[in-house]
Amino acid sequence: MTDSGRSAAVVIGKDGLAALVEVLVERGRTVIGPTARDGAIVLAELASAEQLPYGWGVELEAGHYRLRPREDGMAFAHSAGPQSWKTYLHPQRVRQWSAERGPGGEVTLRADSDPAPSYAFLGVRPCDLRAIAIQDRVLTGGTYADPAYRDRRDGAFLVVVECTDPGATCFCVSMGTGPGVGEGDDEGYDLALTEVLDDAGHRFWARAGSAEGAEVLALLPRQQGLGTVAAEATATAARESVTAAAGRMGRSMPPVSLQRLMAGSLDAKRWDDVAARCLTCGNCTMACPTCFCTTTEDVTDLTGDHAERWSTWDSCFDLDFSHLHGGPVRESARSRYRQWLTHKLGTWHDQFGSSGCVGCGRCIVWCPVGIDITEEAAALHAETWSMLESPEGGARP
């Protein structure tokens, strides 16, 4: 099987992309992909590839997002939008069970077991592919696996599209998560596409990463009149533009062990500085593709005979997130911002064996006051570094 990916590499055109959506819909999948709506490139159910954001790009900065028309008509020349795939794989509100009390007082419990939708995600960016893998480890690894997440995840068909036009807030290179994907069957995608636009036309270099991916790819119309040489040229152009994208990252992380930097800067003054700017609004955690926290809500109705348990997205910026007997443990904005950053970049390694950040830049863009995770990490690094220079000494992370 390891060979299937490579041998199935083909070049498809816009009609091939249209056929891809059709094939996936015919196979009973709910196709989710990017589309321009409400002044952003959002994720939504696609009935046809015409809904893809052809001719739309984005202008990104800290606390700033604008749609920009692109004359070149590219479909995937934009980076991470306001939502991520967790919207579908780890929905914001899920009922876990309901209970009914009958006339005789007997209680019947019913676990929620709606069949998981069969998704196809079109346009998963390489950083988001890694974010999905991180949520997989969190939500299906260890003792407390979430079976409903596993069902949604197992049934999902992933079409990755490599990045050729990173945004000003992207730093996947620092995090080792993009802008390209590897080849083969263990990369975690079913199909990988790279959009190429040059004198030879607008086309997509496509290859399969799974048996089902190869099956689907075989059903798509190849670009007409393309000989082996031209197909090779497309592959080369695709690889080159992904390599070029790696050189155009808008942001970067300090090139040190972020895990050790976080562990070594818990008392930094910088936390007070950022706490003065932070609104504790929670947008960063909600926008982040790896943040997984939920809270449990038990509800009863007026009769008291019907009860339900819901799991709802939560955030460590919510005061009640750390509510223990007597009140919240993390009362100050300082402690809550520090929880977020040290979890993403530091303690996530201890807990789940990887970074909790994939460098997508969403938390930078969607922070209403433009607090920048890379800038905060750099400032913490600078402050801790100066500790080393000072007479009191101190260890460099």
Add this chain to the structure above:
Amino acid sequence: MSANPKLAVWKLASCDGCQLTLLDCEDELLALSGKVEITHFLEASSAAGPGPYDLSLVEGSVTTVADAERIRHIRAVSRRLVTIGACATAGGIQALRNFADVEEFRAAVYARPDYIDTLATSTPVSAHVPVDFELRGCPIDRRQLLEVISAHLAGRKPGISRHSVCFECKRRGTVCVTVAHGTPCLGPVTHAGCGAICPAYGRGCYGCFGPSASTNLPALIPRLRTNGLDDRDVVRLLRTFNAYAPDFAEASTALERDEGSTP
């Protein structure tokens, strides 16, 4: 069925919108009337039953000496007292008087100022008596009201979140109007509960539910300015239904003071 808890609905200075939310619970009213004895609800019936009451819902702020006395009576005859709406929880729009001179208003507005008997301030119920739970909003949200009553009946804590409206936007998948459109929005400092209605229609949040449990107005105000508001606009934005909620009042007063100090 006299074992059913007794519910009373009271009104101080307010527009009645919040109590109407109770009548708005059309589908649930029947279930409700089967579970509680609605003994005092003048909006629905003029027959007022005698106290004491298990649960009193109080709408409106305290603006007269008579109301200040009434709320003490209500407290005395109520096992649980829940205030509903911006008037009862923060003083309401009528608390704009707290930032001005009521004598001037009285003279300017009324033909016979001497007919008007009013206090110099409009204050929330909690400024007068202990309150068991405050339900925010102008007006309150129907589902939240049912949740508060259901929770009371079940003897549990109401599941009412104290975080920002941003949580609600992100959960429902609304594109942030501040970040993507440059629209001024109070969402990051406003108490959730409405379901983030305004941003879903492309408008900034007006702060109807008052401050969240964790605000940082000094950090948000510069962002409102870059979105085109001048300081007077910001003061106006903060001084609506929840003008006198401490976080909003403090920020608007500080802005006015700074404005006054610049030549």
